[in-house]
Amino acid sequence: MRLDSKYFDRIRTRRKREPEAEQAPPTCQWDGCDKKGTHRAPVGRNAEGQFFLFCFEHVKEYNKGYNYFSGLSDGEIARYQKEAITGHRPTWTVGVNKAARNSPLHSDVRSGSYARVRDPFGFVKEGQGPGRGPRFPQERKLKTLEAKAFDTMGLGANASGPEIKSRYKELVKKHHPDANGGDRGSEERFRAVIQAYQLLKQNGFC
Numbered sequence: 001m002r003l004d005s006k007y008f009d010r011i012r013t014r015r016k017r018e019p020e021a022e023q024a025p026p027t028c029q030w031d032g033c034d035k036k037g038t039h040r041a042p043v044g045r046n047a048e049g050q051f052f053l054f055c056f057e058h059v060k061e062y063n064k065g066y067n068y069f070s071g072l073s074d075g076e077i078a079r080y081q082k083e084a085i086t087g088h089r090p091t092w093t094v095g096v097n098k099a100a101r102n103s104p105l106h107s108d109v110r111s112g113s114y115a116r117v118r119d120p121f122g123f124v125k126e127g128q129g130p131g132r133g134p135r136f137p138q139e140r141k142l143k144t145l146e147a148k149a150f151d152t153m154g155l156g157a158n159a160s161g162p163e164i165k166s167r168y169k170e171l172v173k174k175h176h177p178d179a180n181g182g183d184r185g186s187e188e189r190f191r192a193v194i195q196a197y198q199l200l201k202q203n204g205f206c
Contacts, residue, residue, distance in 0.1 A: 028053065033054075035055035035057075039055065041066070045069070045070070045071075081191075081194060085198075142157055145199060146203060148196070149195075149199045152193060152196040153171065161205065164205060165206055168193065172193060175190040
């Protein structure tokens with residue numbers, strides 16, 4: 001290739017960039033501290049993605065007293081824990097929702113469909129036909145988490161809704177941190193009772 005070739009005119013070279021000056025790390029945001037703020041600490045609730053910058057000693061001090069639920073009532077904390085199970089996304093009961101299930105139209109549809117079913121032994125409708133009632137038991141078998149929730153509440157699987165609610169109020173009052181002087185074991189029990197009650201309530205037991 002000749003040095004005066006036209007292809008040399010099309011060659012473009014990239015200019016070497018000057019190295020950028022290193023930016024000095026920010027100062028610790030703890031009052032009265034002038035050390036480097038090299039450690040991040042969360043600002044708190046409703047400020048997700050925002051951070052304070054502290055030195056190593058002060059970020060440890062900050063984390064000791066950090067409480068995400070500061071300022072929330074017990075009911076709001078329980079609601080947050082319940083919504084956290086589903087990632088704070090709305091959920092619905094599988095099948096027909098409660099409003100449609102309880103509507104007169106839904107009842108008429110069910111009545112009409114049952115009326116067209118030939119059921120001489122009373123398998124579908126209890127108390128009809130020459131049979132002695134339904135063939136299968138009405139109570140469904142408890143799932144593992146449901147059985148564990150009843151056990152946590154100290155109730156049997158056949159406990160009624162009012163009994164579950166009454167037992168829940170009793171256990172919450174008994175194991176509340178304000179009533180136990182910050183006992184760690186009682187605090188764990190308090191959380192377990194709240195989660196068990198929310199699971200039973202979500203599954204329609206109360």
